[in-house]
Amino acid sequence: MSFLVNLGFGLLFGIGLLFSGMSDPAKVLNFLDLFGTWDPSLAFVMGGAVIVTFVGYRLVFRRGQPIAGEQFHLPMHDDIDRRLLAGSATFGIGWGLGGFCPGPALTALGLGASGTLVFVPAMILGMWAARILTDGPARTRTA
Secondary structure, eight states: OHHHHHHHHHHHHHHHHHHHTTTOHHHHHHHHOTTSSOOTHHHHHHHHHHHHHHHHHHHHHHHSSOTTSSSOEEESOOOOOHHHHHHHHHHHHHHHHHSOOHHHHHHHHHTTOTTHHHHHHHHHHHHHHHHHHTTSSOOEEEO
8 A cells, every 4th residue: 555655646746747847957957047048937836845845744743643654754863964065065066967856857767858868877876876975874763
């Protein structure tokens, strides 16, 4: 059952990425081009995502337990350190140069977009290298 729930949410997320234009790297790059062909529509997509996430978290945490799991898995740390800043900067630079972030890249890969044939393997290689360079998998705590 958990697999089907995750598959459904993944499909919903992918469809949302397609409708919002996030799977088009030109749209993302135009959003980042403040002094050229700036396209503010991505800000509305992000704003909508923030609102839905804010309301969703409020509703979900009232339940005390996830629908498709035994417990919530939340990060153990909430401090901002050099490792977080370096990872965020690396992610942002890759996102800005490639025009993709991981979710839209996987969605565009399914559509056969040519840029993803280079981006997705490089992303997977980067994720593997980050895992090797750090001290293991992400630490989590239960709520």
